[in-house]
Amino acid sequence: MRTSDKHSKIIGAAITVFARKGFFNARISDIAKEAQVADGTIYLYFNNKYDILISLFEEEIGKIILEVKLLLEKETDPRTMLHIFALHHMQLMGEHKELAEVLQMELRQSNKFMKEYRNTKFIEYVDVVSAIIHKGQKEGVFRESLLPGVFKRAFFGALDETSRLWVLSPDHTYTMSEAAQQISDMFIYGIMAEGRS
Amino acid sequence: MRTSDKHSKIIGAAITVFARKGFFNARISDIAKEAQVADGTIYLYFNNKYDILISLFEEEIGKIILEVKLLLEKETDPRTMLHIFALHHMQLMGEHKELAEVLQMELRQSNKFMKEYRNTKFIEYVDVVSAIIHKGQKEGVFRESLLPGVFKRAFFGALDETSRLWVLSPDHTYTMSEAAQQISDMFIYGIMAEGRS
């Protein structure tokens, strides 16, 4: 077992187990079994059960931030940027259901139970959205009256809740790309019929 | 203690304790102490710890649905109806922070851990939104291309996430009414500056 990276193996196993049972119902021995490792080995790589969850967040959200920032790098139109963010988020959640379930559920818990822990990675992720709004306002494309702090939460919440339900329910009446398109259009252009104000 | 309604007293205590510690970290004895009742008494009114959480959902969301349906009854303009829904939701969460925390956090858990339990009350609540969209589409006010199933989730998610962060953080840069106004405007009219398409 020299070559295989135990740390990642345990994180991967934890994603699977947390997704299946949730953080509190997951047993360390479940994660150990899933990772094909002894219970005690986990404590060579993590301080405790919470620490696994926190590391999982930091690492996975860290990757997502890198990806989306790379995608946005070349783009300048704030509308397109919003759409790219939405599309990337939804496709990612659609393709990594286990990770999606863990992030969607446990993110809320971590905010609450580990008051000492500020989830800076998550804040950084959502702030990508408010940065786009600021840029759009500076360029006169988006309304000045918009509060970027409200928008980023509303936009992220819309994506999060829509993908959450998609991941949970077995029958999908829409694809994640469709949903991303619908949501970015709603936010950018509103929902009024053509020719109505 | 003959006259006081123990059932409601326990539900009220559970809201406080679940909000403070979360469902899994809450002890039955905490709830009992908060309700000024013996541990065993709780089992005269509820089957087990889960049952308290489920009853709490059903009863509290039930009340919210009644309220919002009453408010919408007299209104016919679908745009105003969306705004009323948003305003009512946000003001409620702002005024009942403990309930807000429990609904926002534990709702997600219940979906997951109690697979047998379909949260029909929650579905009914969110379907109020899709009904408004249907009405607006029928009247030609809202775009035909909108998927009401996506809209209801996006709209609810936006309200939920925005109120969640508002309840969590101590410093509020916006009021709940402002947020409700911003969010319904975003969805109805989009975020483009005047005169831009």
Place this chain on the structure above:
DNA sequence: TTGAAATGAATGAATAAGCATTCACAAAAT
């Protein structure tokens, strides 16, 4: 009217099960 018996609501100490974490030891690597 009185007080003995019945009822059922309320109590909280005891039970029993679950599970995170530790640690004495083993295997592998250097």
Place this chain on the structure above:
DNA sequence: ATTTTGTGAATGCTTATTCATTCATTTCAA
């Protein structure tokens, strides 16, 4: 030979739930 890495049974704590008992109220026979 020494250090690093891995093991998994044992430990010890936590807590949901139970149940024998107490207490307050009502019923009703004398």
